[in-house]
Amino acid sequence: MRRALLILTLVLVSVLAASWLMFSREQSAAEARLTGRSELVTTAFGTVEYAEAGNGPPVLMIHGSGGGFDQGLDFAAPLVEAGFRIIAPSRFGYLRSSFPDEPSVELQADALDALLAQLGEERVVIYGGSAGALSAIQLAVRHPGRCRGLVLLVPATYAPDRAPNEAAAPSGVMQFVIENVLPNDFVFWAATRLVPGTMTRLLLATDPALVRAADPAEQERAARILRHIFPVSRRAEGLFFDSATAGAPERYPLDRIACPVLTISAEDDLFGTAQAARFIAAEAPDARLVMYPEGGHILIGHDAEANREIVGFINALPDAVAELRIAP
Numbered sequence: 001m002r003r004a005l006l007i008l009t010l011v012l013v014s015v016l017a018a019s020w021l022m023f024s025r026e027q028s029a030a031e032a033r034l035t036g037r038s039e040l041v042t043t044a045f046g047t048v049e050y051a052e053a054g055n056g057p058p059v060l061m062i063h064g065s066g067g068g069f070d071q072g073l074d075f076a077a078p079l080v081e082a083g084f085r086i087i088a089p090s091r092f093g094y095l096r097s098s099f100p101d102e103p104s105v106e107l108q109a110d111a112l113d114a115l116l117a118q119l120g121e122e123r124v125v126i127y128g129g130s131a132g133a134l135s136a137i138q139l140a141v142r143h144p145g146r147c148r149g150l151v152l153l154v155p156a157t158y159a160p161d162r163a164p165n166e167a168a169a170p171s172g173v174m175q176f177v178i179e180n181v182l183p184n185d186f187v188f189w190a191a192t193r194l195v196p197g198t199m200t201r202l203l204l205a206t207d208p209a210l211v212r213a214a215d216p217a218e219q220e221r222a223a224r225i226l227r228h229i230f231p232v233s234r235r236a237e238g239l240f241f242d243s244a245t246a247g248a249p250e251r252y253p254l255d256r257i258a259c260p261v262l263t264i265s266a267e268d269d270l271f272g273t274a275q276a277a278r279f280i281a282a283e284a285p286d287a288r289l290v291m292y293p294e295g296g297h298i299l300i301g302h303d304a305e306a307n308r309e310i311v312g313f314i315n316a317l318p319d320a321v322a323e324l325r326i327a328p
Contacts, residue, residue: 020186023189023190026189026230027231030228030230030231031231033070033228034068034070034095037051038050038051038069038090039051039052040096041115041118043111043115044114045098045100045111045114046092046097046098046111047096047097047098048097048111048112048115049069049097050087050090050115050119051073051087052085052086052088053073053076053085053086053088054080054083054084054085054086055085056084056085057083057084057085058085058121058124058125059079059086059087059124059125059126059127059314060116060121060124060125060126060127060139061073061079061087061088062089062091062126062127062128062133062139064131064132064133065131065239065242065243065246066203066232066235066239067091067094067229068095068234068238069088069089069095070088070228071225072088074224074225074228075129075153076088076127078304078307079127079311079314082307082311084125084314087116087121087124089112089115090238091108091132091135091238092107092108092237092238093238093239093240093241094235095234095235097238099237103241105134105138105250108135109135109141109142109143113139113142121146123145123146123147123148124148125148125149125150125151126139126151127150128152128153128155129154130153130154130155130156130246131242131245131246133152133155133276134155134156134157134245134246134252136150136151137152137155137157137254138252140258140259141253141257144256144258147258147259148259148317149259149260149261149262149313149314150257150260150261150262151314152261152262152263152277152280153265153310154265154277154298155273155277155280156246156271156273156276157249157252157273157276157280158249158251158252159275159278160275162272162273162276162279164247183232183236184232184233185230185232185233188232192226192230196208196223196226197211200222201270203226204225204296204297204298205269205270205271205297205298206222206269206270206295206298206300207270207296210268210294210296210300214301218301218303221298222298222300225298254279254283255285257284257285259317260287260313260317261280261281261284261286261287262288262310262313263277263281263288264277264292264299264306265290266293266294266297266299267293268293268294268295269295269296269297270297271297274291277289277291290306292305292306
């Protein structure tokens, strides 16, 4: 019995040591992936981190939960290929951006306006994904002169029929994940490897069976989105803020949006953004809705199609400069 316990202890220690070594290597790789890719500007609202990619008409890409400038660049990569210039900020509490003492979505919108002013951008296309759609709407409402067009992808915004804190698990489970998994890099890393399907359902609001049935490129895209939340400790403040704001979003004056709007979602998004997208399309004066029957929050099977819709929408904006129009 003593010998068996000793062997078991040695095995457990070896597994833990190997896991910690793998974790440390991947943590270093994740930090290296972020290093040297972004800039900082100082505004009246604190430090704002941002990165740029591409050339052409400017698009402000506002990331969703678990993101940062890196997620913005990842999601907007097809737009770079289509000939647009991407400005990808990190929102409050993500990576190197400040977290104010009294943060709000409205304050975040003002900080993004200040960033654009410092970059010398008068008018841009505003593109907000998931929780980033709240800041995108507020930017368009509070600073209408900045906005050529507004793209809202799987918007985690208000709708009368969208339940508060709608998620892929009971609120108690989600609260446990938010409080005990998200702040800890090792626990998050281990969970994404031990129960990737569960993490896909909880954090990406997408049925893991849908991902398993997708083609290899879409499977890799889903895995990359989840993987790039790591290191989660550098995004924790932003995630907590998103949980409070996108979890129970306020109703915004969509009728005050002065620019054309494109909103895209899927009926089976476990965060309930289909209801929000339909509400935006009904309330905003000049809005078009694209709704897929399935795909979850990350639009599995429809990523390329959604990006074609976005490129076509931007090119059709009324004040687009003719020589800069890119074929979708």
